[in-house]
Amino acid sequence: MTSHNLHLRAACAAAIAFGLLTLAHADSASLSPRTVLPAYQQECGSCHLAYPPGLLPASAWRRIMSGLDAHYGSDASLDAAMAQQIGAWLEAHGGTYKRVSSAPPQDRITRSAWFERKHRRIEPAVWTHASVKSAANCAACHGRADQGDYEDDSLRYPTGLDARLRGAWNH
Numbered sequence: 001m002t003s004h005n006l007h008l009r010a011a012c013a014a015a016i017a018f019g020l021l022t023l024a025h026a027d028s029a030s031l032s033p034r035t036v037l038p039a040y041q042q043e044c045g046s047c048h049l050a051y052p053p054g055l056l057p058a059s060a061w062r063r064i065m066s067g068l069d070a071h072y073g074s075d076a077s078l079d080a081a082m083a084q085q086i087g088a089w090l091e092a093h094g095g096t097y098k099r100v101s102s103a104p105p106q107d108r109i110t111r112s113a114w115f116e117r118k119h120r121r122i123e124p125a126v127w128t129h130a131s132v133k134s135a136a137n138c139a140a141c142h143g144r145a146d147q148g149d150y151e152d153d154s155l156r157y158p159t160g161l162d163a164r165l166r167g168a169w170n171h
């Protein structure tokens with residue numbers, strides 16, 4: 001297969017996965033709106049990256065924002081005005097395309113059916129590797145995750161990952 005074909009195939013896969021979202025952002029590969037609310041970046045990007053709002057439906061964001069005191073084992077509480085501002089922005093930019101139409105278990109992006117399918121080739125030992133630790137740590141493998149870019153061509157190997165565990169990157 002030529003590299004042109006490979007590129008086309010990746011573009012098609014992304015288009016199929018993100019359907020409407022891709023249409024809405026036809027000028028970029030990003031899953032985030034062009035302008036990210038500074039408060040979201042600041043308050044929700046300190047413990048992990050500020051996940052693209054389009055990866056969860058509004059209903060999941062609403063639940064997450066109303067339970068910040070018991071947030072996946074952490075206390076991520078915000079004052080009411082800040083929570084209200086961020087919550088409204090997340091709901092306005094929540095995913096509306098088919099793959100994201102219902103909330104995944106625990107409102108986790110990483111428990112979404114599309115997520116599990118896209119990552120099915122990754123060896124179990126990769127998820128627990130010291131430089132990954134969690135599937136939620138997108139940036140360990142997606143070099144431009146902080147910019148909302150999860151395209152195949154910005155993938156990287158987690159630091160120190162044994163060559164034998166790199167199959168999913170090289171298929």
Ligand code: HEC
Nearest residue numbers: 043044046047051072074075076107108109110111134136
């Ligand atoms: C005090 C640290 C902290 C802050 C601040 C924080 N989070 Fe989290 N968040 C966590 C932890 C810990 C997890 C679980 C990560 C894991 O399973 O590896 C998590 C997980 C998540 C997940 C699920 C990731 C997955 O598995 O798909 C979402 C979505 C999320 N946070 C959104 C937010 C939002 C929105 C905010 C801002 C209001 C926020 N977080 C602020 C600590 C934090």
Ligand code: HEC
Nearest residue numbers: 013014109118121132135136137138141150151152168169
């Ligand atoms: C341990 C490394 C790793 C982590 C962590 C990871 N990914 Fe991935 N991701 C990959 C690999 C490798 C692929 C390509 C798999 C394949 O093509 O078989 C991929 C594919 C994808 C794709 C499909 C890209 C395309 O063009 O089809 C999306 C979207 C994606 N990941 C999003 C995420 C998000 C969002 C997170 C965090 C919540 C995340 N990933 C965490 C390694 C990872």
